[in-house]
Amino acid sequence: MLKIFLPALALLLAACGSYKAVRPDAPRAVVLETQSYAVKYKAARGQRITAVYHNNSSPLTVELRQGHTAEKLKQIQTWAKGVEYANPKTRWHVQEGFATLTRGKKVIVFTEVAE
Numbered sequence: 565m566l567k568i569f570l571p572a573l574a575l576l577l578a579a580c581g582s583y584k585a586v587r588p589d590a591p592r593a594v595v596l597e598t599q600s601y602a603v604k605y606k607a608a609r610g611q612r613i614t615a616v617y618h619n620n621s622s623p624l625t626v627e628l629r630q631g632h633t634a635e636k637l638k639q640i641q642t643w644a645k646g647v648e649y650a651n652p653k654t655r656w657h658v659q660e661g662f663a664t665l666t667r668g669k670k671v672i673v674f675t676e677v678a679e
Contacts, residue, residue, distance in 0.1 A: 605663055605674035613674055615656065615663065625649070626656060628665070 600618045607613075616627040624639040626649045637649035637656055646659040655666040665672045 604677050606677045607672050607674050611672065611674075613665065615658070626658075628654070628656060 600616055600620065602614050602616045605613050605615065612630070614629040616629065618625045618627065626637050626639075628635045628637065635651070635654060637651045637654060639647060640650045641648040646657060648658070649656040653667060655664075657664045657666070661676050663674045663676070665674060
C-alpha cells in the first residue's frame, strides 16, 4: 500500500504546483518594462541636477545631467527607503524626496522639485 501511496502523493503534489494545473486556459503573466523617467533636484546653493532613471536594463541605471554633462551610474544597493547608484568617481544615494551626490570628498544634498 505504501509503495502505491508515495508515488501517487508525489504526482499529486507536482500537479498542484504547476501553472497549467491551476489555470490551464490562463495566459502567461507578462511583466511590463517600466519606462525611464526623469526627476529634477535642487541643492540649497541653487545647483540643479536631473536624474533620469532607466528601469529597462540590469542592473538598473541612472543618468545624472548637470548643465551640458551627463554621467551614468549603475545601481549597487537598495534598501526599504533608498537606492544607491555608483561609478568609480560618483555616488548617488536616493531617498524619498531627496538625494545625496558624493564626488570624492564633496557631498551635496539635493531636494526633489516639481517643474
